[in-house]
Amino acid sequence: MTLFQAILIGLFAYLGSKRTPWFFGVAGGWNMIGRPLVAGLIIGIILGDVRSGVIAGAMVQALFIGQITPGGAMPADVNWAAYIGIPLALAAGGTGEQAVALAVPLSMLGLGLFNFIMTINAYFAHMGDKAAAKGDGAGIHKATYLAAVPSFILRGGSAMLICYLGTPLAEFLINSMPEIVLHFFEVAGKLLPALGFAMLLKQSLAKQWMIVLFLLGWVMIGATSMSVTALAVFATAVALVFVMAQGETKVVAAPAANTSAEEEDDCYEE
Amino acid sequence: MKNKNENSLLTKKDIDKAAWSYIFFAQATQNFERMMGLAFCHVVEPILKKLYKDNPEEYKRALQRHMQYYNTEPQLGALIPGITIAMEEARAKGEDVSEELIVNTKNALMGPFAGIGDSMVVGTYSPILLSIAMSMCMNDGNPVGPLFFCVVWLVTIVAMQWYLFHKGYSMGIDAANLFFKNKSLADKITTGLTMMGLIVIGGVASTTVSAKIAYQFVSGDMVIGIQEQIFDKIMPGVLPLILTLVVWYLLDKKKWSATKIILAIVVFSAVMVALGIM
Numbered sequence: 001m002t003l004f005q006a007i008l009i010g011l012f013a014y015l016g017s018k019r020t021p022w023f024f025g026v027a028g029g030w031n032m033i034g035r036p037l038v039a040g041l042i043i044g045i046i047l048g049d050v051r052s053g054v055i056a057g058a059m060v061q062a063l064f065i066g067q068i069t070p071g072g073a074m075p076a077d078v079n080w081a082a083y084i085g086i087p088l089a090l091a092a093g094g095t096g097e098q099a100v101a102l103a104v105p106l107s108m109l110g111l112g113l114f115n116f117i118m119t120i121n122a123y124f125a126h127m128g129d130k131a132a133a134k135g136d137g138a139g140i141h142k143a144t145y146l147a148a149v150p151s152f153i154l155r156g157g158s159a160m161l162i163c164y165l166g167t168p169l170a171e172f173l174i175n176s177m178p179e180i181v182l183h184f185f186e187v188a189g190k191l192l193p194a195l196g197f198a199m200l201l202k203q204s205l206a207k208q209w210m211i212v213l214f215l216l217g218w219v220m221i222g223a224t225s226m227s228v229t230a231l232a233v234f235a236t237a238v239a240l241v242f243v244m245a246q247g248e249t250k251v252v253a254a255p256a257a258n259t260s261a262e263e264e265d266d267c268y269e270e
Numbered sequence: 271m272k273n274k275n276e277n278s279l280l281t282k283k284d285i286d287k288a289a290w291s292y293i294f295f296a297q298a299t300q301n302f303e304r305m306m307g308l309a310f311c312h313v314v315e316p317i318l319k320k321l322y323k324d325n326p327e328e329y330k331r332a333l334q335r336h337m338q339y340y341n342t343e344p345q346l347g348a349l350i351p352g353i354t355i356a357m358e359e360a361r362a363k364g365e366d367v368s369e370e371l372i373v374n375t376k377n378a379l380m381g382p383f384a385g386i387g388d389s390m391v392v393g394t395y396s397p398i399l400l401s402i403a404m405s406m407c408m409n410d411g412n413p414v415g416p417l418f419f420c421v422v423w424l425v426t427i428v429a430m431q432w433y434l435f436h437k438g439y440s441m442g443i444d445a446a447n448l449f450f451k452n453k454s455l456a457d458k459i460t461t462g463l464t465m466m467g468l469i470v471i472g473g474v475a476s477t478t479v480s481a482k483i484a485y486q487f488v489s490g491d492m493v494i495g496i497q498e499q500i501f502d503k504i505m506p507g508v509l510p511l512i513l514t515l516v517v518w519y520l521l522d523k524k525k526w527s528a529t530k531i532i533l534a535i536v537v538f539s540a541v542m543v544a545l546g547i548m
Contacts, residue, residue: 018297018300019297019298019299019300020298021294021295021297021298022294024293024294024424024428025292025293025294025295025296025297025298025344026296026297026344026345027293027345027423027424027427027428027431028424028428030297031345031392031396031423031427032419032420032423032424035400035419037400037403037404037407037415037416037419038416038419038420040416041413041416041417044411044413050411050413051410051411052411053411054407054411054412054413054415054416055407055408055409055410055411057416058404058407058408058415058478059408059478061400061404062404062474062475062478062479065397065400065401065471066397075528076528104532108529115302118300118301118302119301119302120301121299121300121301121302122301122302122303122304124299124301124308125299125301125303125304125307125308125337128299128307128308128311128312128337129334129337131333132311132330132333132334132337133330133334134330135326135327135329135330135333137315137316137318137319137329137333140308140311140312140315140333140337141312141315143299143308143312144295144298144299144308144309144312147298147299147301147308148298180543180544183543184539184540184543187481187539187542187543187548188535188536188539188540190479190480190481191479191480191481191510191513191535191538191539192532192535193475193478193479194475194479194510194513194514194517194535195517195521195528195531195532195535197471197475197478197479197514197517197518198514198517198518198520198521198522198531199521199528200393200397200471201468201471201518201522202518202521202522203389203393204389204393204394204464204467204468204471205468205522206460206461206464210464210465210468211468213465213468213469213472214468214469214471214472214475215472215511216469216472217468217469217470217471217472217473217474217475217476218472218473218475218476218507218511219472219476219505220469220472220473221472221473221474221476221477222476222477222505222506222507222511223505223506223507226473227405228401228402228405228406228470228473228474228477229402229405229406231469231470231473232398232402232466232470234469235465235466235467235469235470236466238465238466238469239461239462239463239465239466239469240462242461242462242465243458243461243462243465246458246461
């Protein structure tokens with residue numbers, strides 16, 4: 001990996017981290033550029049191997065598909081997993097399985113960095129407090145812009161340095177591994193995504209019987225040659241039939257409440 | 271927009287600017303102490319400056335009340351700053367809106383919106399899109415997969431934030447009531463999305479998780495490939511399905527932590543590989 005490639009990866013690692021305003025805020029940054037699937041494409045373009053990048057991205061994505069970050073409490077650091085795990089695996093000539101294997105420990109180590117930035121960033125809130133106490137609006141904006149600096153240095157810098165310096169080590173590790181260890185990574189790399197889906201199941205199952213829906217989806221794709229896009233259309237139909245059959249009366253009540261609330265314009269009585 | 275009444279202190283342009291500022295900066299200053307507090311103040315400051323331009327003391331107090339702890343799911347939560355701006359405008363017009371009411375409204379809304387936003391936007395909508403995108407590129411590395419995700423996600427989420435922000439401003443506190451009163455409609459959307467998500471995610475899981483038995487049973491001339499002749503006969507992918515359900519059982523019912531499960535999978539794989547079973 002050249003230094004220039006490492007710098008580009010560091011830059012995108014920053015753009016995909018949690019505190020970046022630059023590209024439509026949290027929607028375009030953390031929730032888009034920061035997703036391993038998208039990271040895989042970006043890293044693939046930077047390293048000149050789009051195909052491997054996208055496949056590795058999709059495999060690492062599966063590992064983290066069930067991860068949501070309520071209240072900033074993060075179970076694992078997706079940013080390091082995506083922007084260090086994928087490039088290191090690709091640069092060392094590895095594949096998606098190696099990216100998954102690297103992503104797991106990196107996501108745990110990255111948590112330390114995440115918590116560190118979340119802690120030191122309180123400094124800028126205090127800076128904002130002082131500005132607010134003086135009635136200094138420009139000071140609020142200044143504190144907001146300055147809050148991007150530690151993220152940029154730590155997120156971008158760490159990804160760049162580890163990718164650049166870690167490539168020879170990752171190359172050495174992957175090339176000197178005996179056949180059986182490589183095979184182990186392959187097996188573990190294909191099993192670990194089960195955790196991602198299990199986490200998603202844990203948080204989505206509103207009622208226990210809904211596990212059948214998961215089984216239905218699995219069997220339909222596993223046993224037929226249906227594409228997932230076709231399955232999505234089918235799933236939408238199933239969900240609609242269920243929701244509609246639940247009771248028509250409630251649907252009628254909804255628009256009525258809508259209009260009555262819209263008629264009252266400026267009422268803050270309550 | 272409904273707020274085109276003649277005595278409005280803010281123009282459509284002011285609100286548009288604040289909406290963009292929110293979309294870009296909502297999460298920009300996140301920290302453990304205030305979470306999104308500073309960014310919230312940053313978003314509403316230009317509005318406050320205009321509303322309280324003749325009253326520096328009130329302006330200062332307004333800045334301080336929006337510096338407080340604030341935390342929600344920023345994407346669905348775009349309704350809340352809209353409501354806040356409507357309330358600040360009413361206060362500036364001399365209506366009976368106390369500081370406490372503004373602060374309490376924000377605090378009362380941020381919890382429910384965080385809950386619904388995390389489970390619906392981040393926990394269901396995003397995984398559905400990611401699943402469809404992953405299925406497009408998992409085998410052949412087709413860049414259409416990630417590009418599909420980027421375009422659909424960005425367009426829908428930015429449009430949703432824009433709509434909610436403006437809805438919050440034009441309806442004020444009624445927007446929140448509307449949201450909570452229509453509980454049956456919200457429940458339907460939630461149930462429908464969850465059901466759809468579970469089916470799609472089941473499909474993608476079947477193409478992603480894999481486990482193959484390499485072991486072959488040999489007895490004289492007879493060779494039985496356990497994978498091909500037993501498991502594939504039952505149902506292709508039956509083994510990874512069982513393993514995924516076991517992981518879910520350990521996670522959800524046995525309350526294992528993610529780290530413990532990762533270790534268990536690693537040990538399981540190592541043993542299986544060492545024994546030559548997988």
